[in-house]
Amino acid sequence: MGTTQLESVPEPKYWHLKTVLSEALDSEFSVGEILPNERDLAARFGVARATLRQALEQLELEGRLQRRRGVGTTVAPPRVGVAVGTEQHDWPGAAGDTWQPVDATLEVPPAAVAAALETGAEQPVHILRRSRTSHGQPVAAELLYVAADSVPDLSAIDAPSGAARARAVLRELRRLELERRENAVELGSARADDAKELDRLPGAPVLVVTTRYVTGGRVAAISVATYRADTCRLTFGDSGGVEIHQGPERRAS
Amino acid sequence: MGTTQLESVPEPKYWHLKTVLSEALDSEFSVGEILPNERDLAARFGVARATLRQALEQLELEGRLQRRRGVGTTVAPPRVGVAVGTEQHDWPGAAGDTWQPVDATLEVPPAAVAAALETGAEQPVHILRRSRTSHGQPVAAELLYVAADSVPDLSAIDAPSGAARARAVLRELRRLELERRENAVELGSARADDAKELDRLPGAPVLVVTTRYVTGGRVAAISVATYRADTCRLTFGDSGGVEIHQGPERRAS
DNA sequence: GAGTGGTCTAGACCACGCG
């Protein structure tokens, strides 16, 4: 470092810290390894704990670190590639679908959903909960809204709720011809219920994938899927692998 | 004080604060309006400024607020729907492409890119910089890597660099037949150069879209596009948003 | 130069996981 001034344009400490830590992660740590605790790390770098935490937060956001209260900070594995919308003409629940139905109810949806489904504001719709795991870890939680009149033959279904009912709704939905599906991705923060299901704290960064299922010129269903932003890389089109984004040479050659 | 008492299960202050502010944004503020400054807001809610900032950061992450140093905190407009990969069989620079070429050079790419392009580690490739705007605001910055042997007829091109050369590379690229393109989206933080182009601070949350252009069984080009996560909603498939009205594209003259 | 958000400090206490 030297005793002279650093740069004419001073970099924030936490930014520099992040760079140093990032390089250390590449060279001196392996996946799953536990880092020293925040107080020790802060002391080692001669900064306040809050500053150190700012650097750790960024690294966690980039999927380099994983922090768990009561446990510690560990080096995260590379992000998991998760296929989204590979099949442009498949309904949810089709063969190869990796979602697990959890529950289904018939309720009045949020106003924004009702508007998009073009149902009445007070009209109940089927609300399905599904979850998705990858490599044994939860990666996404979904709310799937199905317009009631899209699955009219469901009235005599046995189960009033539960996974069985969810599967029944999906089965009826597949009888329709799917015209197309439209996806959108944006950044969000996990609501309390999603956070719990994703094993994260509320407010954790998530990628929100909204899918509109269009059939016969109207929207028959809307899916709002919440993916863990720290551990997931969403893939569109038919590739799964190959990380390009600033990967260290940890990969087996 | 208008602030209500905490619950029996204590919610973090910043979380409660975020909820209160969010509701206030809906009911008492309009888009573009300037909020009171952080010190005043903190005093009004009876919390430290750092706590108030934690709530504001979340709201900014969700695209509800926009904060600019030296200016203030304003209510953000709804996120812009940005089409990504709508045409599965279009090269970059095809008709309707909304990217603006900025520069082009011939350099050795990062190792990860070289591996994905299946070029030699020391082999130079064409590196194009492009930028994308929407409604007059910069929304994305792109680095496009084109394998040199994908555009062999470029050797006699006049311009050694600059936007003209970038357009020349794209023109040559379009002579090939595109087999398919594969997209991946993940969360990242803006590098210093991207941040500057996106009018954000370094480390700002971005959505990184990686696209592999496959032709004849190999990857001819790779694009790494960095979108502002606070202002953008990426749409896949052939439509814009649910409740977002997307204006006409700005064609450069 | 006044006012804004951005960075940083040195503490304190709390909620959680685990032995």
Next chain:
DNA sequence: GCGTGGTCTAGACCACTCA
């Protein structure tokens, strides 16, 4: 109970924008 990360405080100074 102990150690971890998560929350919170009350200051300070810096970098930036704009009148």
